[in-house]
Structures are given as structure tokens and as C-alpha cells.
Amino acid sequence: MYDLIASPQQRTYLIARPGVRRAVQLPAARYEELAAVAAADGLVPGWAADAAHRAWGLDLAGRPLNGAVLVRPRTRLNYSRATWEVNKGCNFNCEHCYLAQRRFEGLPWKDKVRLIDMMCEAGVLWLQFTGGEPTIDRDFLRAYAYAAERGMLLEILTNGSRLHRDDVLGALTAMKPHKVTVSLYGASEQSADSLTRTPGSFRLVMKGLKAAREAGVPVEIAIIVTTHNAHEVDQMRAIAADYADRFSQYASISPTYDGQPDPLAVQAPEHQRRTAVFDGCPAGHTFFHVDPFGLATMCKIGRENPIDLMETGVAGLLGLPAVADAQMLRAGGCTGCTFAKKCRVCRPVAKAMQAAKAPLQSYCRHGEGT
Known part of the structure; x- marks a missing residue:
């Protein structure tokens, strides 16, 4: 290396x-x-x-x-970052998950190699492995190793349940990731296991966090605040302070990316904070998202008009900026909005919220009474 x-x-x-x-x-x-x-x-x-x-x-x-x-050489496309949904399958069944379906399926190994090569050719330096749960994919460890060998700085977005495994820890200590971001769903078995709908999930996450700390793996914790664990926010922060280099807190739950409202039921409004005015995003221009089958989109939420990289090759990404720009136009339910220049969310998120018939106060300035 x-x-x-x-x-x-x-x-x-x-x-x-x-x-x-x-x-x-x-x-x-x-x-x-x-x-x-x-x-x-x-x-x-x-x-x-x-x-x-x-x-x-x-x-x-x-x-x-x-x-x-x-x-690394200059590239024609000059992208900086990408997120790769290696597999939508997961060993948890979280009530707040934004994925519409969590099927355990994806590309065969030879196509995963080809996809990693294309991301390198596109200029990607920072690559995030995500899912579902990426570490349960049968090819995760060799995909991680191959991406590291190709010269990318790697992040793993994980539920932490498999960080204690010798094979996973071995890979993360031999080829240090840029960071491992672990989602924390509670400070007790009762709260976490009820949100993940997976008995024993909290014990596995804590086991993984302890193993990662002892191995010196750089860890960040994403504290996910919901109705299941809102009473434990202070305790979750204490866990994060003990086991992570840094942590962030999130209380804004999204509908599924195709607009199904189910995840919104666990939102804890009292913990939501007003975000800054949305003033643009380079999605599709400097970074992109790829799903388990090699379909490239501007981001995890804006999945309209995907580009099939397995069919087009890396040249297909040349068309992504135009696809992204079209999705960012404020249309549909936002046409003529008097708060258009003060909106706090991007258009793909707003569209998913509108499709889910989410309460206005959870995403729209009109719901704030301002």
C-alpha cells in the first residue's frame, strides 16, 4: 500500500x-x-x-x-467524491430507513471491479461505502481492499454490527479508512432494538464500537434521534464521546427516496433544528451516487433518470450534470413559492416530502409561519 x-x-x-x-x-x-x-x-x-x-x-x-x-492522473470528468450503495440488504430492519426496499442483491464481483475502476477514472478520491449495510455484502472486504489499492480515501457508513469481526477489523487496520461512520440508534437495548426491530442490535453495535476503539480505527458516530430514543439523547452523546473521534446528531427523518411516508412516523419534532437556507449543491457536478447495479444518480435522494454505468461506461457521467440541474429546478408543488429563495431543503428532498404528504413544518418555510 x-x-x-x-x-x-x-x-x-x-x-x-x-x-x-x-x-x-x-x-x-x-x-x-x-x-x-x-x-x-x-x-x-x-x-x-x-x-x-x-x-x-x-x-x-x-x-x-x-x-x-x-x-493519480488528471481525469476528463474531475469528480471528487462518490457514494456507493454496495448492497441494499441489511441485517437490521430500521423503522426510519429511507430505502424503499432492502433487497440483498447487486453486481457480481467482476462488475464491482469494473465499477471501482470507472470511479477512479472519473477522478473520485473520497469514496463512501454505504447500503443497506455494506459490511454484509459478500464482496465487501475485497471491494474495500481493491478501492484502497486504486488510491481512494474510504469511508464506511455502517450500523457497526460487524465491526468486531476479525476479518473486518483486519481490513480496517491493514488499510486504514478515512473514517468509519457508525449510526447510533439508542443508549439502551430497549430503545435501539425497538427502532431497528432487531433483537440484540444494540449489543452488537456496542461490541463493534469497543473493538474499533481498541484497534485504533477512526470512528465518527451519527446519533439518530427518533421517538424511540429522544429521552436518551444525553446518554447517546456520552457513548459517542467515549467511542468516537467526533459525532453529529440528526433528527430530520426523510421519507423513502420514492416518497413513501412510513419513516416519518418516528420523527421527534421537538429535536429538529432549523437548518440554514439551501443555497445550492454540487450533486451531479463534483460528486455522485451509485446504486448496487451501477446506476449513477446525482445523490441518494435524487434518483431520477439514472445513468447505467454498466452500459455506458464512465463516459455516461458526462450527462449527469444536466440530469442533476433538471432535478434541482423548483417545480411541481413549489412553483410560484414566495419562499423559493429562502427554502431550507433541496428540490429532491422537497419532492419526496411532498409525495409522502409530510407535515409542512418538517421541511417547508410555509409550515414555520414565516
Whole structure:
């Protein structure tokens, strides 16, 4: 594995270290120098060795560049991030899940490899594995290893139930992820297991968090506040403080991405906070989402007009910005809205909320009485 990754990122260039948050921005000339040295199979330049020592304590002086630093090429598409729904299947049955269906199915291994290659070719540096529960996919471990070898910084969005497994921990310690984000659904078996509708889920999550902490895996916790656990928010924060590098709290529950209202039943309105005015999103332009069958969309919610990457190849992503722009237009139930420039949600989320007949106060300025 590489110690560092040098990569174009939109209009800049970065050197990053897998498993570490800190990155170093490069001038274009320095990136070009690294690319030339890599092509000539030369040694790590002195300035790069100095920068690596200052930023990460690495000693790269006198080492061959190839093998120590992966220099990723410029790409035609220049995407930065992607989320990959490896498999919609899950070992939990959460009441608030935004997925319309949770079928355990997806691409065969050879097509997963092809998809990872396409994401690299598109320029993706940060890749999030998600689901369903990604760690239960039969190909997760080798997909994770292959993506790391291709030079991507990896995040796993997980329920944490399998983090204690030797094979999973082995992969995460041998190839450190950028981060592992664990969803926390309660501070007790009663609250968590009732939300996940899976007996024993809380015990598995806590077992996974303890194992990850002991192994030194970088963990963030996403505290999911619902009617099942709203009385335990302080206790969930305490767990997060003990087991994670940082945590976030979420109380805005979405309908399923196709507008089914069922998840909204567990929303705890008293814990919702007003979000900032939505002033745009680069979805479809600098990042994209891919489902278990290689269908690319602007994001997890805006899934209209998907692009079949298995059919089009990476060139299909050239059409994604136009698809995203069309979905972001305020139309349908938002046509003529006097609060259009002060809306707090994007158009795909608003559309799903409207389809689910969600209460206006949960997503719309009209419901705030302002």
C-alpha cells in the first residue's frame, strides 16, 4: 500500500495520507513534478519528503517515489467524491430507513471491479461505502481492499454490527479508512432494538464500537434521534464521546427516496433544528451516487433518470450534470413559492416530502409561519 496519495481535485492538487484527515495542498507545478518523477521511476523529491515529515511524521527521504506515493492522473470528468450503495440488504430492519426496499442483491464481483475502476477514472478520491449495510455484502472486504489499492480515501457508513469481526477489523487496520461512520440508534437495548426491530442490535453495535476503539480505527458516530430514543439523547452523546473521534446528531427523518411516508412516523419534532437556507449543491457536478447495479444518480435522494454505468461506461457521467440541474429546478408543488429563495431543503428532498404528504413544518418555510 502507498504511504501517500497525490491527486488532482477540481482546480487544486492534494497529497493525502490514508486513514488521516489532514491533507496538504500542492501548487500545480509540484504536482507536475511528482508526475514526472513517477514516470521516470525516480526518488521522492526533497521538498515532498520534508512536507511528509512535517504533516505526518513520515520518513520518505531517499525512497523510490513509486510505492511510497501514488500519483493519480488528471481525469476528463474531475469528480471528487462518490457514494456507493454496495448492497441494499441489511441485517437490521430500521423503522426510519429511507430505502424503499432492502433487497440483498447487486453486481457480481467482476462488475464491482469494473465499477471501482470507472470511479477512479472519473477522478473520485473520497469514496463512501454505504447500503443497506455494506459490511454484509459478500464482496465487501475485497471491494474495500481493491478501492484502497486504486488510491481512494474510504469511508464506511455502517450500523457497526460487524465491526468486531476479525476479518473486518483486519481490513480496517491493514488499510486504514478515512473514517468509519457508525449510526447510533439508542443508549439502551430497549430503545435501539425497538427502532431497528432487531433483537440484540444494540449489543452488537456496542461490541463493534469497543473493538474499533481498541484497534485504533477512526470512528465518527451519527446519533439518530427518533421517538424511540429522544429521552436518551444525553446518554447517546456520552457513548459517542467515549467511542468516537467526533459525532453529529440528526433528527430530520426523510421519507423513502420514492416518497413513501412510513419513516416519518418516528420523527421527534421537538429535536429538529432549523437548518440554514439551501443555497445550492454540487450533486451531479463534483460528486455522485451509485446504486448496487451501477446506476449513477446525482445523490441518494435524487434518483431520477439514472445513468447505467454498466452500459455506458464512465463516459455516461458526462450527462449527469444536466440530469442533476433538471432535478434541482423548483417545480411541481413549489412553483410560484414566495419562499423559493429562502427554502431550507433541496428540490429532491422537497419532492419526496411532498409525495409522502409530510407535515409542512418538517421541511417547508410555509409550515414555520414565516
